Amino acid sequence: MKRTEKIGALCGLLAVCCAAAFAAAHTKQKQEDIRETGETILEIDENTVTALSWENEDGSLSFSQNDGVWTYDTDSDFPADPEKLTGLLAAFHPLNASFIIENAEDTGQYGLDDPICTIRLTADGTDYEILLGDYSAMDSKRYVSIGDGNVYLAAQDPYESFDAGLSDVILNDELPAFETARSVTFSGDQDYSIAWKEESGSTFREDDHYFAQLEDEELPLDTGRVEDYLYEIKNLDLSDYVTYRATGEDLASCGLDEPQLTISIDYRTENEEGEESEKTFLLHVSRDPKEQEEAEKKETSEKEQEEDGSSGQEDAEETITAYARVADSPILYRISGSAYEALMAAGPNDLRHREILPAGPESIDTIDISLDGSRYTLTREGSGDSLAWLYEGEELETKEFQNALTALQAAQSASFDVQDGGGEEEIRLTLHLDLEGNPQAEISFLRYDGDDCLAVLDGTPLCYVSRESVVRLIEAVHSFVL
DSSP, rough: OOOOHHHHHHHHHHHHHHHHHHHHHHHHHTTTTTOOOEEEOOOOOGGGGGEEEEEEEOOOOOOOOETTTEEETTTTTSOOHHHHHHHHHHHGEEOOOOOOOOTOOOOGTOSSSOOOOEEEEEEEEEEEEEEEEETTTTEEEEEEOOOOSSSEEEEEOHHHHOOOOGGGGGGOOOOOOSSSSSEEEESSOOOOEEEEOOOTTTTTTTOOOOEEEEEEOOOEOHHHHHHHHOOOOTTOOOOEEEESSSHHHHHTTTTOOOOOOOOOOEEEEOOOTEEEEEEEEEEEEOOOOHHHHHHHHHHHEEEEEEEETTTOOOOOOOOOOEEEEEOOOOEEEOOOOHHHHHOOOOOOHHHHHOSOSSSSSSGEEEEEEEETTTTEEEEEESSSGGGGGTTEEOOHHHHHHOOOOOHHOOOOOSSSOOOOOOOSSEEEEEEEEEETTTEEEEEEEEESSSEEEEEETEEEEEEEEEEEHHHHHHHHHHHOOO
C-alpha cells in the first residue's frame, strides 16, 4: 500500500475512534445529568383512587374502592381497612423529588428494570405506574420512575409504606379504650367476677376499688395489679391473624371452640359530645390443644414425682402457641406466649394484695405485739410531721419504728396455696385502726418449715411468707423492747 493511502486509512480510523469516544462521553454525560430539584412529581388525592395494586418481594395484592368501601380483588370476604389503604396512598399526596435524572437511558443501573416494588393505581380515570428501584446509599434516597422518561430520587421513600403484605391492611378487631372497668367476668379456667366500687366495707385501704366476688366473701384486690391486667388486654397485639373467616374446624384447631378463658369487660365510654354509653368487650383465649394436653401431662408427672420425692430431668424452655378471638369475630389471631401467660394469670390470687399488712400504715393507731410469751404495746401520737410512736411512754426513735414497719410491710405472700396449718407461733400483732368503727386486724406468723411461715389473718390461714422476712420483723421489735 502506498504511503499516502496508509496515512489516509489511519486518519479515517482515528476519526471513527474519536467519534466513538465522543459518543460514549456524550452518552455518559446524559446518563449522569443529575440536578437537584424540590418539585412535586405526583399529587394524587387518595379519595379519588378507585383501584390500587402493588407487587413487592412478598407477592402482589390488588384492591378496588367504591364509595369508601375497599375490596380485596382476590377475596371479597377479606376485611380491608380503609384507613390503612388510604394511608398507603398518602405517599403520593404529594410525592416530592430531591434529585432528577433527565432522559435516563440505562434505567437498569438504578434498579428500575427489575424494581423492588411496582405500584399501579387509577385515580380520576387516569392510570399510574410507579416503579421503585434501588436505594441510593450515597444520597439516602430511593430511585423512582413514574413513566415520564426521568428517574427521580424521592424525598420520602414510598417503599416504607408499600413494603406491606395482606396482614398490614386487614381491619383488625377493635380493642377497648377505657379508664376504669365497671366489672370483669371470667369463665373457663377461672370462674368468678370482679366489681368496681367507690367504697366497700371489705377493705381497710382507701385505694381499693376492685373486689373479687366469691361465693363466701368479697375479696379486695390490688388496684395496681388489676389495672396492669387490663392494660395487657387494651394493648394486646392483634396483628398476626390465622384466618379472617373462621370455620368450626379452625376454631377447634386453635382451641377456641371451647376457650380456656373468656374475659368479659363492662365499661363506660364517652363520645365527642361528652355523652356516656355502656359497652361490653369479650375476649376468648386458648393455647394450642396439643400443646395444652402435653403441658397438663407434664404437670401431672411433676406432681407425682414431687410426692414420691423424686425429681425429673430439667426440661428446655417451653414453647407456647396461643390464640385469641374477639367476641364472635371471624378473625382468629396468634398471640405471643408472654401475652397468653399474662392473660391466663387472672385468678383472685394473681390479682390480690401480696402484702400481709391489710391497711396503710397511716391508718394504724395502736399495735399490740405478742412475742416470746410477752406482750408489748406501741401507740401513735400526733400526726404529719409531729407524728411519733411511743413504747411504755417513751418515744421510739424514728429509725427503730421504721425498721419494724418496713419489716412488716416486707412480709409478702410467697404462695396462697395453703395446704395445712403451721406450727409454733413466732409473733402476733393486733392492729387497732383509726377508721370508722375502730376496727382491728390480727396477724399471726406460725413456723411452717425452715424456709416459710404461715400467715394467719383474723384466725384464717392466709398464705405462706418467707421466714426470713418474719425473722427481720422479730429482730426489729427486739431492738426496742429488750
